[in-house]
Amino acid sequence: MSLSAATAPLVLIVEDEAPMRRFVRSFLSRFDYRLAEAATGEEALAAAAESPPDLVLLDLGLPDIDGQDVLVQLREWLRAPIIVLSVRDQDKQKIMALNHGADDYLTKPFSTGELQARIQVAFRHAAQGNTSEAAALFECGGLVIDRAARRVTVDGKDVRLTRLEYKLLAAMARHAGKVLTHQFLLGEVWGPKRVEDIQHLRVFMAGLRRKIEAEPARPRYLITEQGVGYRLAGE
16 A cells, blocks of 8 residues: 555655666655755755655755755754765775764665665665664564663574674664665774774674674675675675
8 A cells, every 4th residue: 555645755866967866756756755856065064954854865966965965954954864876986985974973875876676675675774773672682583682682683592692703793783774874883893093993803704704694704784885884784
């Protein structure tokens, strides 16, 4: 059953290239979303202020304001998920966007299936963030994290984690489905003095995978975002 026009999520598409904007609009029109569009940074900021969106798809290469600056300005007040869609595939650009508050980053070209999956994860994560039940319990397939009991199980079996392993996993669970940079995770778990010690993080991530993943070399839960960081699967 379709959602009513009043309750359907509002998605703001910020893209200066008309063909790409039409492509995204055409695909998303198949789903229960209300759609708004902007071709410039100024239009995006004005549209968001007039009708706050439930999710933003943001291109970085805008003609008037750099998309990174639009992201910073939106994050000053907007809590809705923001997914960056950009041809900029350098790790530096991805890390900058994520540090500025983006929830996810898709490099063009991308498949429509991947776009919809990322949107669904972003909406699900946003909804879970507003529930007290989600704050106490995280479930993803066979992985269950009981924060109140500090207990982790996989397919019903207890997983024994060290204090730092649990802290790392809990930090990822708080942002499930979102790409987290190496620096963010290092700061969350080990503090600001260790944010450049990426190899240390990799060692701990490898240990977590050996305990949680059925096939550590092909992880189901703890996903590597090459050159950027990691993501805990959100479904």
